[in-house]
Structures are given as structure tokens and as C-alpha cells.
Amino acid sequence: MDIIIVGVGGQGILTCSNILARASMNAGLNVITSEVHGMAQRGGSVEVHVRIGDVHSPLIPLGSADAMIALEPVEALRKAEFIGKDSLVVVNTKPIVPVSVTLGLARYPDVDEVIDAIKSVADRVVHLNAFEIAEKAGDVRSANVVMLGAFAKHTELFTLKELEKAVKDVLPEKVHDVNIKALRLGYELA
Amino acid sequence: MHVLGSEGEKAFLLGNEAIARGALEAGVDVFACYPGTPSSEIGDTLAKVSKLLKDFMHVEYSTNEKVAFEVAMGASLAGKRGMCAMKHVGVNVASDALFSFAYIGAVGGFVLVTADDPFMHSSQNEQDNRWYGLSAKVPVFEAHSVQELKDLTKECFEISEKFGLPVILRTYTRLSHARGIVRLGKIPEKKLEKVEWVAKPEKFVVLPSNARKLKLELEKKLKNLQDFLERWERNWVEDGDSRLGIIACGLSYSYVKDALKRLNLNLPILKLSSMHPLPMKKIEDFVTSVERVLVVEEVDPIVEIFVKTLTKNVYGKLTGHLPMHYEYSIPIVEKAIAKLLNIPTRLDYDRIVERAREISKIAPPRPPVLCPGCPHSPVFYVLRKIANEVKCALPSDIGCYTLGYNPPYRAVEVCVCMGASVGVSNGLSWVIKDKIIATIGDSTFFHAGIPALINAVYNGAKFVLVVLDNMTTGMTGHQPHPGIGLKADGSVGKAIKIEEVAKACGVEFVEVVNSYSVRNVEDAVRRALDHDSVAVVVAKQLCSIVRMRELRRKGVKLLPFEILQNKCNNCGECYRVFSCPAIYLDGEKPQIDPALCTSCGVCARICPERAIKVKKS
Numbered sequence: 182m183d184i185i186i187v188g189v190g191g192q193g194i195l196t197c198s199n200i201l202a203r204a205s206m207n208a209g210l211n212v213i214t215s216e217v218h219g220m221a222q223r224g225g226s227v228e229v230h231v232r233i234g235d236v237h238s239p240l241i242p243l244g245s246a247d248a249m250i251a252l253e254p255v256e257a258l259r260k261a262e263f264i265g266k267d268s269l270v271v272v273n274t275k276p277i278v279p280v281s282v283t284l285g286l287a288r289y290p291d292v293d294e295v296i297d298a299i300k301s302v303a304d305r306v307v308h309l310n311a312f313e314i315a316e317k318a319g320d321v322r323s324a325n326v327v328m329l330g331a332f333a334k335h336t337e338l339f340t341l342k343e344l345e346k347a348v349k350d351v352l353p354e355k356v357h358d359v360n361i362k363a364l365r366l367g368y369e370l371a
Numbered sequence: 372m373h374v375l376g377s378e379g380e381k382a383f384l385l386g387n388e389a390i391a392r393g394a395l396e397a398g399v400d401v402f403a404c405y406p407g408t409p410s411s412e413i414g415d416t417l418a419k420v421s422k423l424l425k426d427f428m429h430v431e432y433s434t435n436e437k438v439a440f441e442v443a444m445g446a447s448l449a450g451k452r453g454m455c456a457m458k459h460v461g462v463n464v465a466s467d468a469l470f471s472f473a474y475i476g477a478v479g480g481f482v483l484v485t486a487d488d489p490f491m492h493s494s495q496n497e498q499d500n501r502w503y504g505l506s507a508k509v510p511v512f513e514a515h516s517v518q519e520l521k522d523l524t525k526e527c528f529e530i531s532e533k534f535g536l537p538v539i540l541r542t543y544t545r546l547s548h549a550r551g552i553v554r555l556g557k558i559p560e561k562k563l564e565k566v567e568w569v570a571k572p573e574k575f576v577v578l579p580s581n582a583r584k585l586k587l588e589l590e591k592k593l594k595n596l597q598d599f600l601e602r603w604e605r606n607w608v609e610d611g612d613s614r615l616g617i618i619a620c621g622l623s624y625s626y627v628k629d630a631l632k633r634l635n636l637n638l639p640i641l642k643l644s645s646m647h648p649l650p651m652k653k654i655e656d657f658v659t660s661v662e663r664v665l666v667v668e669e670v671d672p673i674v675e676i677f678v679k680t681l682t683k684n685v686y687g688k689l690t691g692h693l694p695m696h697y698e699y700s701i702p703i704v705e706k707a708i709a710k711l712l713n714i715p716t717r718l719d720y721d722r723i724v725e726r727a728r729e730i731s732k733i734a735p736p737r738p739p740v741l742c743p744g745c746p747h748s749p750v751f752y753v754l755r756k757i758a759n760e761v762k763c764a765l766p767s768d769i770g771c772y773t774l775g776y777n778p779p780y781r782a783v784e785v786c787v788c789m790g791a792s793v794g795v796s797n798g799l800s801w802v803i804k805d806k807i808i809a810t811i812g813d814s815t816f817f818h819a820g821i822p823a824l825i826n827a828v829y830n831g832a833k834f835v836l837v838v839l840d841n842m843t844t845g846m847t848g849h850q851p852h853p854g855i856g857l858k859a860d861g862s863v864g865k866a867i868k869i870e871e872v873a874k875a876c877g878v879e880f881v882e883v884v885n886s887y888s889v890r891n892v893e894d895a896v897r898r899a900l901d902h903d904s905v906a907v908v909v910a911k912q913l914c915s916i917v918r919m920r921e922l923r924r925k926g927v928k929l930l931p932f933e934i935l936q937n938k939c940n941n942c943g944e945c946y947r948v949f950s951c952p953a954i955y956l957d958g959e960k961p962q963i964d965p966a967l968c969t970s971c972g973v974c975a976r977i978c979p980e981r982a983i984k985v986k987k988s
Contacts (some may be wrong), residue, residue, distance in 0.1 A: 189737065198550075202383055206552065212383070213517075214550040218848075223951055225739035229463070231418045233717060237516070239549035242446035242633065242701040244723035255734040262727035265718070278955055279737040283946050287735035298730040326846055 182338055183241040184231040186334070188252030189277045190224050193325035196351065197250065198229040199205075200329060204339045204347035205233045214302045215239035224280075228260055233338070248336060250328050252311070253277050254295040261302055268303045271332050272296065273324060275312035307335055307371055314366050320356075323363035330367025341368050372423065374416055378557040386547040387412035389517045390456070390484060390540070394428075395420065395526025397480065398559045399454050401446035402430045403439035406847035407458030408493040409547040410486035414456055415848060418859040425931025426562045430859045432850050435789070435818040436461035440468045440483065447481040447537070448575060450566060452528050456484035459500050460788065464819070469537070470507045471532055471577050474585040476535040476592065480528030483509075487543045489669045489698035495788065496768070497696070499671040504647035505538050508589055510596055511539045511646040512605075513621025517551030517565055521603065521642065525556065534588075534596045540647065543669060545698060546622050574576050597648040606650050608657060611639035615711055616661035618643060618654070618678065620668035623699055627667055630705040633717040638708070649677050658682045665692065665707060669699050686711060707862065739774060743953035744915030744969025746886035747772045747839050751780035752949045752977070753893045754808055754837070758782065761900070763806045764799055768792040768820075770812035771846045772839050779950050782810070793836060797823060802833040806900055807834035814844040814852040816869055821876065827905040828877035835899040836907045839886070841914040873907040880906035887912055889976050915969045931968035931984045932975055938982035945974040945983065 184201060188194045198214045205212035215230040230241045244265040251257030253271045264270060274292050281287040292308075300306050309331055317322040326348060333341050341364070348360050374392050384392060386475040394402065404414035414432060421430040429446075433439035436457040443453030457465065462485050469483065469939040485503070488494040504511030512527055514520040524540060531538040535904045538846060542648040573581055595668045600606060619627040624642045631638055641657040643649070646903045654677070658664050666675040672688035672695075679685050692707040693699070702720040709716045741748050751772075758765060766785035776783035785795050792809040799807050811820050816838050824836065844850040851857035856866025873881045880902040884891040892910055899906035913921075922929060934945075939960060946961050951974055953967035963974070965986065973984040 190739075199383075202550065206381070206383060211552060212550075215545060216548050216550075217544065218411070218548055224737075224742065226737050237628040238622070238701055239545050240700045242629070242705070242718075243720045244718045256736040256737075258731040259737075260727075261730050262724050265723070279735050280740050280950055280952055281736045281738070283956055284950065285947065285952065286778070289735055290733040294733060298733065301730060302726065 182233040183246045184248045184267045185241055185246045185260060185263045186229045186250045187256040188227055190227050192252045194227050194229050197329055198231050200347045200351050201231050203350045204343050207347060209290050212256040213239050226256055226259055250332050252325060252328055254292050257299055260296060264303045266304055268298050269305045269335055270303045271328060272308040273328055274308050275310050287338055307331060314370055315363055318363035318366050319359045323360050326360045326363040327367035330364040331371030334368045334371045376555050378555055380555050381552050382555055383550055384517055384553045385412055386517050386520055386542060386549050388416050389521035389553055390524045391416035393521040394454050395558045396556045397452060397525040397528040398561050399428050400451035400563050401443055401453045402428060403433045403442035404456040405433055405436045405439050405461060406844055406850045407461050407938055408847055409488055409544040410456045410458045413484060415810060428563050432859050434853060435554050436464040437468055440465035443481060444468060444472055447477045447479045449568060451479040453479060454482045459485050459487040459498050461501050462503055472537050473508045474577055474582055475575055477531045477537045480531040481537040482527045482540055484540045486547050487541060489543055497670050500541055501646045501673050506981060508593060509537050509539050511541055513541050513646055515622055515624040517549055518553050521553050534592050536592055593648055600790040601650040602651050603645035607642050607652060609640040611637045613638045614662035616657060616664045616741040618664055620674055623667040623669060626699050626701050626704040629701045630708060633705055634708060654678060655681050656664045664709060667704055676774050686852055698967055738777060740952050741774050742915050743951055743967045744971040746841050747913035749889050749973045750839060750892055750910045751775040751782040753889060753896060754782045755780050757896060761806055763808050764803055766792045766795045766809045768811040768815045770815055772810060772812055779948055789815055790823055791818045793823035796834040797827050797832040800834050808837060809834055810837045813838060813840040813854050813869060816855050826877045833904055838909045840869055840909050840911040843913045843914045843917050843951045870909050878905055878907050883909045883911055885912055886910040887971050887973055919969055929970040931965040931970060932963050932983050933986040934963055935982045938980050941978055942979060944977055946981060949977055
């Protein structure tokens with residue numbers, strides 16, 4: 182099972198991959214993740230590869246991700262080379278507008294346009310506004326965990342319960358409640 | 372700390388944490404580094420450990436990689452285990468010591484970790500540091516997984532001691548920044564205890580007469596090591612059912628395994644972890660057991676060249692089956708194998724990339740940017756303003772502030788290597804008519820800026836050097852440096868002030884300004900430009916990430932700024948000339964995102980309409 186998580190530096194993408202990795206370890210599965218530090222963290226595009234099962238190398242082959250979790254819409258497009266017809270793509274519809282747009286050097290597309298573009302590659306596309314759902318859960322910073330909840334609903338890899346345990350294993354206790362709520366809301370509303 | 376788990380436990384470790392754990396299991400005595408992506412977490416992990424395991428070892432952030440190397444070398448010469456870690460280009464800085472230490476040889480185990488960066492994710496080049504092993508006559512090892520990286524780190528110390536050689540452990544971004552499940556070994560119970568110094572001047576002093584003898588010894592040591600590596604368990608052969616064999620080096624082994632699985636093939640593999648010296652007999656046996664051989668290695672065709680001395684039927688980079696640039700992946704290796712066997716790849720990767728490129732055209736670029744509240748931004752804002760009036764050359768250096776290259780600032784015109792801003796300014800000052808304003812970070816100033824500044828004073832070069840002092844090593848994860856006076860283990864050291872260093876170097880014009888005080892920065896730089904010799908302006912303000920973290924810890928709530936819509940005439944000064952990522956366009960008009968605003972107040976200072984104020988809660 183290959184899962185690519187994409188988004189913008191600061192959205193909690195590493196937390197997502199750590200939760201998935203923990204859930205894998207809890208289930209007795211092999212797991213490798215791959216990330217890039219440094220330049221990538223300064224508000225730039227971030228991608229993390231999560232590979233679960235009988236794999237050796239850290240990078241998902243092109244066109245072969247079983248799932249993509251996109252915490253930001255256009256970031257799903259930027260990494261579209263990793264998805265294919267059979268990929269499940271879960272997209273957060275809340276844009277983070279890059280500075281290139283504010284400076285007037287580029288345009289941010291309509292989110293519908295983005296979703297349509299993803300659908301032209303992958304058959305299974307699920308989209309939700311994780312930002313609003315996270316607000317409901319009590320903290321906008323839990324949007325990443327909302328996305329994991331949404332992912333859990335459409336995959337048989339992990340049950341919601343297994344992910345709840347992994348969330349508790351990975352995150353500090355004081356944020357357990359809000360994140361479990363975020364996970365469940367993501368699951369329900371996706 | 373998960374890196375300190377007990378023996379037998381399984382931990383999910385970052386590659387760099389695995390290196391740190393391996394060093395702990397080897398009972399490392401002295402660790403020194405200068406941070407650099409993708410190596411930084413090795414030092415950061417050991418620094419954290421040193422706060423918990425007091426007296427186990429000495430850990431330090433050194434002023435540069437050459438010093439870090441020498442610190443670890445000192446420990447080795449006294450019979451203790453020393454380790455240093457750096458990014459690949461850091462080895463260029465340390466290489467002077469490396470070449471001669473090879474002659475002297477290690478007494479206590481000595482390991483140099485080089486973190487190479489194929490694809491240049493966060494580097495200026497993708498040099499292959501295995502060449503250093505060949506050139507300096509130092510063994511080089513690579514691992515294929517996070518588990519092996521941990522085990523190999525420990526073993527490097529043992530090999531170093533057994534053969535009396537310094538050892539290079541080569542890792543790369545995709546291993547250092549991969550996480551995998553690692554079964555932990557034992558961390559010995561030990562204390563760093565001081566020993567008597569045993570002087571061996573005939574060995575430790577590389578006078579020509581000694582060096583000539585040492586060179587012969589070095590050759591002997593390498594020969595002994597090569598014999599050992601012929602039988603070493605980390606160089607292994609896997610049988611297959613094809614006349615095409617694959618030599619897979621380090622991490623490339625993992626790509627080979629996955630690619631073969633996707634192609635449903637079972638090819639013979641020779642997996643190599645010793646890159647220098649190569650087990651040539653083992654390679655010869657393998658090569659003669661097959662008809663053709665594909666060599667898979669990142670970045671340069673080093674093993675391929677050696678294999679070429681054994682057979683003509685070798686394929687790889689030199690034959691165009693594998694690329695000479697960037698990092699490998701499963702599809703790249705799959706393609707090379709498929710081409711040699713004349714079979715299709717599992718998927719049409721070129722088509723996948725082409726289609727993805729097509730649909731991603733509507734995605735606006737998102738290059739990394741300076742953070743909200745970054746103290747470099749107002750300085751670049753001033754430099755761009757001045758450079759628009761007075762033609763200036765704007766050399767800069769390595770750090771977050773290299774992002775000043777991007778619009779709207781475009782205030783970075785040269786960036787080569789650590790400290791080059793100052794050296795290049797020396798050279799420019801003798802040949803260009805324009806003014807020169809160089810920028811350098813605080814940590815970079817200590818690393819390599821000082822000798823070139825002394826050079827400017829001594830030789831009479833004339834330029835303005837703006838030190839962007841954000842009181843941390845920002846880019847690599849906020850490591851302390853000599854200017855702050857905090858040490859790796861969290862204890863207080865002596866702080867060395869940049870302005871005092873500049874004065875002591877003989878610079879006559881030295882001023883310190885607050886980076887957020889745009890007017891003061893501008894005033895100081897303009898006066899510095901009028902000064903008739905090299906001038907230094909230290910623009911000082913804490914990195915906004917560190918500042919916000921500290922304020923949050925203290926429970927201080929900042930009041931964000933807001934744009935008064937009735938006063939704003941949408942001139943664009945705050946988001947188009949000064950570019951704060953917290954300011955976005957809501958339709959036509961700018962707004963400040965309160966979640967991102969760090970209350971630095973720079974936008975309010977530069978707003979011509981005075982339309983930006985602290986938000987009244």
C-alpha cells in the first residue's frame with residue numbers, strides 16, 4: 182500500500198505520515214516513509230511518501246500510489262505524477278494561496294477546476310473542506326487529522342479504531358480530544 | 372526519546388536518528404558537526420541525547436565542518452571514538468584535514484558522515500563524495516536501509532579501529548530523511564573518561580620524511596581492508612535465473628529489489644556496501660557468472676568505471692541506461708533493466724509524467740518563501756529600494772536568506788558557497804564600477820566569513836557587508852552558534868559578538884541596527900555606502916520562528932496587525948514591494964491573516980497611508 186501525502190509546509194503533513202506509520206506498526210506491518218527537510222519547509226510544497234508492506238525503497242513509483250491525501254488542492258495537481266486511474270485521492274478543498282499569486286505573477290484556479298483535473302487522472306476522488314471541519318472539531322490545526330479520518334472511510338487499510346489508537350500514540354495527550362474528534366468528523370463527513 | 376529505546380525494541384527512526392543511535396551503540400566519545408541539510412538531525416539528535424545521558428560523550432556544534440572534523444580527529448588521536456557529520460559540500464571544507472589524516476590514520480574509531488544530496492533538494496550541487504574516499508584513500512561505506520544504516524554506523528567505528536583508518540559513511544537525502552523500523556542494539560554503559568596523552572610525533576606529524584613512510588603504511592592498510600571486504604557480510608550475492616546481473620550499491624539496492632518485483636524478475640544481484648575499497652575479486656566472480664552486468668549507483672559512475680576494467684559488458688550511466696544526474700527511483704531503475712532485457716516497464720512512465728505535467732499547468736508556483744515576520748525581509752526590502760536608486764552588485768551567501776533571490780526583492784545576485792559573499796565582494800571591488808552590498812548570515816559569518824573580511828581590511832577592498840543576524844542557524848533547524856553562546860547540550864557558553872569581531876578585524880565602520888526598524892536599516896546602509904573602506908552593518912533580530920516559539924512558551928499573546936480598509940488605497944507596498952506571506956488579497960484589497968501575523972510591525976512602518984495598525988481586540 183503506497184500513500185502519498187501532499188500539502189504546504191506547516192500543515193502537519195509529517196504528523197499525518199507518523200500516524201499512518203504508527204498504525205502500520207501497530208498492525209505488525211513493515212513501513213517506510215520519506216520526507217524532505219530544509220528548503221521545503223519554508224511555506225513551500227511538501228510531499229511525504231508512506232509505503233506499507235513488503236517494500237524496500239522509500240519512494241512511491243510514478244502512477245502507482247494507492248492513495249493520495251492532499252491537504253491543499255493545487256498540491257494534488259503538482260504531484261499528480263504519482264497517481265493513476267485506480268488511486269484514491271482525498272482532497273482538502275481549502276486553498277492556501279501562494280505568494281506568487283499575491284505578487285500577481287500567477288493565478289489560483291477555481292477549486293472545481295482542480296477537482297476536475299484530478300478526476301481526469303484518478304477515478305476515485307473524495308473532496309471535503311477539512312479546514313471547516315477542523316474548526317468544528319475545535320482547532321483548525323487538526324485539519325490534517327480530519328483528512329486521515331476521511332481517508333479511513335474510503336480505505337480498508339485501517340479501521341477508524343486503529344487510526345484512533347495511532348493518533349493517541351503519536352500526539353501529546355493534551356491534544357487527544359480535539360484530534361479524535363477531528364478524525365471522527367472527517368470519517369463521518371467525507 | 373524513541374532513539375534511546377532499549378535493546379531488542381523496534382523503533383521507527385529517521386535515517387539520521389538511526390546514525391545517531393548507531394553512534395551511541397558504538398559508545399561514541401566525541402561528536403562534532405556543523406549543521407547542513409540533509410545531515411542536521413544527526414547532530415540535533417545527539418545534542419538532545421547529551422542532555423539526558425550526561426557524561427556519556429561530548430557533543431558540539433562546531434564553527435564549521437573543518438573544525439568539526441578536527442575536533443573528532445583530536446578524540447581519535449587520543450584513542451577515543453570520534454565522529455563528525457556534515458552535508459556533502461561540508462566535506463569540501465573539511466577535506467584539507469581529511470587527506471592528511473588518512474596518512475596518520477585513526478587510533479580511536481573515527482567516522483565522517485557525509486550526507487549527499489542527489490537532486491539537490493537543498494544544496495548547490497550534487498557532488499558524489501565517494502570520490503573523496505578514492506582521492507584521500509579513505510574507506511567509504513553505504514547502507515541500503517534505515518536498519519542497515521544504524522548497524523553500519525556502529526560497524527564503521529569497529530572497522531576504523533581494526534584497520535587504523537578514518538572511515539567515511541555516505542548517506543543521502545532519501546536515506547537520511549527516510550523513516551523505517553529499526554531493531555535496536557545495546558547502548559553500552561559508559562562515561563567519557565579522560566586518558567593520558569600518548570605522543571607519537573613520528574606518526575602524528577606529517578613532515579615529508581614521516582609522510583613518505585605513512586603513505587606506504589596507508590597502502591598496506593587499504594590492502595588489508597580490501598581483503599577483509601571480500602568476505603564482509605554486507606557485500607553479498609543473491610542468485611537469480613538470468614544472464615543479466617545487477618550490481619546494486621547502497622540505497623540503490625532497495626530500488627533494484629522493488630523494480631525487479633514490479634517486473635516479476637529474478638535477476639542475480641551483487642549488493643555492495645563498501646564503495647572504497649571495492650571487493651574486486653568478489654566483483655570479478657560475479658561478473659564472470661553472468662553475461663552482462665548493470666551497475667546501479669547514485670550519483671557518479673564510480674563502481675561502473677571499476678567494473679569496466681573487468682568486462683566490456685557493463686551497463687549503467689556511461690552507456691546511457693541510467694541518468695548522470697538527479698536521484699534514482701524505482702521507475703528509473705525499472706527502465707534500465709527493461710531496456711536491457713527488451714521488455715516493457717510495468718507502466719508507461721513517460722506518459723504518466725507527461726499527463727501529470729499537463730494537468731498541473733494550472734497550479735501556481737509555490738517556491739519556498741521567507742516566513743511571516745522574517746527579519747531578513749525588511750533588510751532585503753531596503754536593499755532593493757537602494758539598488759533601484761544606486762546601481763549595486765548584491766552578492767549573498769548560504770542560508771534562508773538565499774531566498775532573497777526571489778521577487779520582489781531580487782537582492783541575491785551571487786551565491787556560491789559558505790562565506791563566498793565576502794570573498795567575491797573582495798574581488799568585485801577591484802573590477803566593477805558599481806557599489807557592492809553583500810549579505811551574509813550570522814552562522815555563515817562565523818563559519819567562513821571572517822577570513823575574507825580580514826582580507827578586505829588588509830587589502831583595502833571596499834564594500835558594504837550586511838550581516839543578517841537572526842541569532843540562530845535558521846535554515847537547518849535553529850541550531851545555536853558562537854554568537855548566541857548556547858552550547859549543543861543546552862549549557863551556557865561564551866557569546867562572541869559579531870560587531871566586536873568585525874571591529875577586531877580592523878573594520879572602522881561597524882553599526883548594529885534592528886532589522887525591523889526599516890528606517891534605521893536604510894540609514895545605516897546608506898552611510899555605510901559612503902564610507903571609504905569596507906563597512907559592516909549588523910542587522911539584528913531574532914528569527915521569527917524562534918521568537919514565536921518562545922513567546923508561545925511564555926504564554927504571551929500577540930496582537931496581530933490589521934489593514935484599515937477605509938485608509939488603504941491598495942498601493943501594493945505591503946504585499947508587492949514588501950512581501951509578507953501573512954498578507955493576502957481578499958478580492959482586490961490586501962488583508963492580514965491573523966493566524967500568520969507575527970506582529971513584527973514592518974508592514975505598518977512601510978505603509979505610506981499609515982493604514983496598518985495593531986488590531987484592537
